[in-house]
Amino acid sequence: MAAIPTVEATAHATAPATAPSARPAMADHRTPLVRNCWYVAGRSSDFGRTLRERVLLDTTVVLYRREDGTPVVLDNRCVHRSFPLSRGRLDGDVVVCGYHGMRYDPSGQCVGMPSLARAPSHARVTSYPVVEQGPLVWVWMGDRALADPALVPAMPWLAAPDWATVTGELPMAANYVAMHENLLDQTHFSVLHADSVGTPAYARSELQVEEEGDQVHLTRALIDSPPPPIYGVPMKLMGRPVDRHSDSRFFSPAGHIAHASIVNREPRPGEREVYRVNITHVFTPERQNSIHYWWFNSRDFGLDDDEASRYLQEASTKAYREDVDALTWIQQTYDRLDGVPPELSFGPDRPGLLMRRILKRLADAEGAGRAG
């Protein structure tokens, strides 16, 4: 555990890809996507009895649900003539190609072809392991032998009756490394989100950073200070003194979970002492430089407070759209330039740099695995 220095201690340029460097290598937008990971394939409601095409990790897949309700993710290309299966139809649990009627069961095995007397047993498309949990369906697009369902991150608050959740999704034309860095970075709040989540006092509060295996964990406490609107408004504590304990975790290449506890220092009659908020950010690379992004703002108070829900929906959407805009503009800058420009980093960037080293290490390990 280490405090972030408040003056630049580690300022350095991130080296261009071809330059040798003694520093630990860090992922950037050109680093191959990490595949050995449970990513969100979509909301549960994205899976139904009609075929839906989606691109995940540069692979075009088709999403649907079996008659018994189990979600299915198959490669979307018929092995016969490359017709997109999502343009075909469902017959029970079987996907029927729209060109020659080739039939695939949920395991990807071809089980019939109208022009042939028996199904070609060697014909099959990839079926990806999936786990449905709460409002999300998770998919494993990497090495199938490593797809352990126990690794799907638990997010019970998303489905628990004692939590209320507002949620949204935003497509983003940016690489996922920049999005991860954005979510580990608290120093942009008071600039990019000046109107909503950022307060000057919070920006000065001391941050604890821990690297735990392939995760990065941040904790921060801000004692006796009025809350920003994103907390103060739904809690009806604007201008009141609160303690704010928050922690945030980069749990995998698939996302971040943040918890906040707001302690009401001077509760009035009928008020709670502690209010909890969990913010869940999950996102999946669509291609190298685009993302499917879903966010969830969950609270354990005011469960039936429609006004609070409406406010949180609007304020969250506004703030996350600011992030989407920023990351899109940055990606456009990268796209316009030959090669990656050297970027300077400073002390407060340390959580993001730790994450980028982890992502690089994971990507390199997969590359070595593929090469070997």
Add this chain to the structure above:
Amino acid sequence: MAAIPTVEATAHATAPATAPSARPAMADHRTPLVRNCWYVAGRSSDFGRTLRERVLLDTTVVLYRREDGTPVVLDNRCVHRSFPLSRGRLDGDVVVCGYHGMRYDPSGQCVGMPSLARAPSHARVTSYPVVEQGPLVWVWMGDRALADPALVPAMPWLAAPDWATVTGELPMAANYVAMHENLLDQTHFSVLHADSVGTPAYARSELQVEEEGDQVHLTRALIDSPPPPIYGVPMKLMGRPVDRHSDSRFFSPAGHIAHASIVNREPRPGEREVYRVNITHVFTPERQNSIHYWWFNSRDFGLDDDEASRYLQEASTKAYREDVDALTWIQQTYDRLDGVPPELSFGPDRPGLLMRRILKRLADAEGAGRAG
């Protein structure tokens, strides 16, 4: 002559381009376009007294008609400063460049330049050999020494008074190999065109396949079976027993001709015994992965039957648009993937595979010619 086996006998993956293979090589969407062939440059009505730009086989040309009516196809780039000649104007039979007024006669020879006292004799653009026949103008974009007008395929029914023709055209963002394969493939009818041309009985009828030089010829007979709507409606024979004799020919990289004879087994008073339909598919690569496609549905019955014409126009357009959609989606799949995915082929694919070997052989021969 060989019957297609009804179970897979020749199932195999089409090898990726770089893999060595003992099997005969087959064209796919990356194979260089065959140029030594009469292709359709356009309908006769596309050639007039205004200049029209068109891209044929990756070459931008300008189409027009001389004062005596002869169609002309010239390279569209002025040799002086690369101005597109189609943006200039016609002066008699001469194309006048819109930038500096350079003048080209229909042979492509420069015959004048306003700023010069005499025309530069070494300045010329390519003029492509053309043959107008019936409603079409054919062009030869390959080795000029091989451009034999006798090789232009005869399609007298397109202009004969005892035939009635409906016609249409569809641009297509797909490579021509897939289109040729589609037209030699009868097993997609009952899936992709379930509502129009496909009948289960027809799908089961036995197909004869002959390779004749650089052509592939299919014949099929279906005895005593009710016709599909595309025949039954205009012939007013829906639900009636007919014999259906059909043959179809991949005549060159430029297209296919299909003939059908429908024999009325139980003619009622005033009815014909035999109805004939010729379906002509001509198409020309615009670029590597796009096509100009024209189709013609000709019949020797009900010549003045406007209702039949309207029905055939609509039903054909619907069916061919289904093909265009399918081939476009497949091309998009190819475009999204690195390299060509291996595809599995089965017994009923044999006509298409024969055609793909022919196209590959023709393309390779031209490549060797260019290299030599």
Add this chain to the structure above:
Amino acid sequence: MAAIPTVEATAHATAPATAPSARPAMADHRTPLVRNCWYVAGRSSDFGRTLRERVLLDTTVVLYRREDGTPVVLDNRCVHRSFPLSRGRLDGDVVVCGYHGMRYDPSGQCVGMPSLARAPSHARVTSYPVVEQGPLVWVWMGDRALADPALVPAMPWLAAPDWATVTGELPMAANYVAMHENLLDQTHFSVLHADSVGTPAYARSELQVEEEGDQVHLTRALIDSPPPPIYGVPMKLMGRPVDRHSDSRFFSPAGHIAHASIVNREPRPGEREVYRVNITHVFTPERQNSIHYWWFNSRDFGLDDDEASRYLQEASTKAYREDVDALTWIQQTYDRLDGVPPELSFGPDRPGLLMRRILKRLADAEGAGRAG
């Protein structure tokens, strides 16, 4: 000084890039852009107290004006996380990045970062030398050591009270070499601009061509001939006999200046004897194959003649749009072709060919400088 022969004396193909050639090499659309030059960054009115993004010579910059009125051109990429500075805001003379609040003064030096106790002294963006003169701001994007303000071309008529100017700007999707050649080429007037500036008599008048260092200077006189509408209408001399003395200069890769003196051979009571017109063309490559283009038509007569101004505005816009269209179509032709097609040149192209040799020489010298 040499007269242009009126028959082709130097007709030759411009060699493809890879071909060896004994002839002097000439710039074309693939030649690296010349950077050591004062180019127009924008009109004075483009610089204000809001940040404006612009791409100049393939570099994305941000334009603004200090509180004291001085224009500023900075690199638009924050060195921290590549956020476009133009998406941030101005605080006095300082640009504040919109992501983390990094602050840059007009010299490009970072002077503050909210999350750091002191500004990182090694953080800076490039600030480009600028000179404001009349209605234009000039910028130097090349080797800073060579940025001599004395080299900014003088154009006093653009701001002088005894001249009236109409002006416009047109974006152009074409390389600047073709635009320079267009402006040195008088043989396209009677074709591309048949309705406005071209007259057959003018096309036949003899042109004097001088190469003066890195400039090309053209002079031409046409005695006792009626003026074209672009002169005759605003001077109210249509159909009247005038002498027309004109000269035009390719002054640098940044533009051309043309002067015309129209002598009224038979002045009527109240009429002037001499009318002067200066036409200024300035343009700056945006990227390799696109241009920012500004034009100015200045006259020393009829200063308050709104009707003349309106006519000149409209006629100039029409004529220059014809040039923009022509050069855009030519660029599209280049883009469609693999490699550069050989082009034929003729005697009247000599001014343009001299310019293209100069541009090639300048580009090569910069390339050698960069390599050395």
